[in-house]
Amino acid sequence: MDIHETRSRLSADSTLDKTGLRKDILSLIYSYRFTKIKVKDGGREVWIYGGPERDYVIIPGAFCSCMDFTIRVVSRGETPYCKHLLGLEVARRLGKYREIEMEVQDVIKVVREVFAKGFSRTLHRILYKY
Template sequence: MTVEARSGGVDAQGYLLARRLGELRDRLRRAIESPSPEARAAQGELRVVRLARMPVELWVVLGRESDYLVVPGTYCSCPHFMIHVLGMGQLEPCYHLVAVELARRTGRFHDLSETLLPEKLADIVLEIVAGARTVTLRRILYGFERSRQRE
């Protein structure tokens, strides 16, 4: 296979990915107009947390059983996104993506992007990727971390 053929394949894959991402974002915009009760609850109960702004905007939606990493308009670590969006190509956004967009629009979220230490960010991401609720983030949000630092 020639270099041109290989690069053409990559370009075609990139185009397809960009098109699907655009479609997902269009559906996300429509979903925000009439959000699900789950998305409203997550945003309304302040279970949406911005962890970082740079180099990529990274958010967490705290769940009752698990927590999920979200890159706005692009990715969620939840099973719905993994199975339906990535696996089956269905472009219906999960409620976590919708909750993050609602939080961004209303300004109702916890923002740790300016104060979170890099090692704490790494701990939080690793806890979530391991499939668990993030104890580190909950300690920071609910004051356990601050009270320990004063001692």
């Protein structure tokens, strides 16, 4: 699958309304696990999925750092997107996500933590104030 097929399938997916979605997708959305990080004075944004065990970096309609995306979407071409990309698309349409603003160096730190450790302590500190 290529990025164009992923984007077109996500935008045309009939399961993107609330009916017919799998329970695992709905739990991603209604637990506000998606966070939009806006870069201060940059006009850019980064999306993070904060899972119970791992965090993932997401580029809407294009990329997720989860293993399912790497294996089933990129390597095998079995499906055009993972559950996180689908969940993010629905969450964006329903407005069911968190939004924060950070300095660019902090955003870079969050992304590095997610890729290196699978979890961003920096982001969770900000979101949960601990």
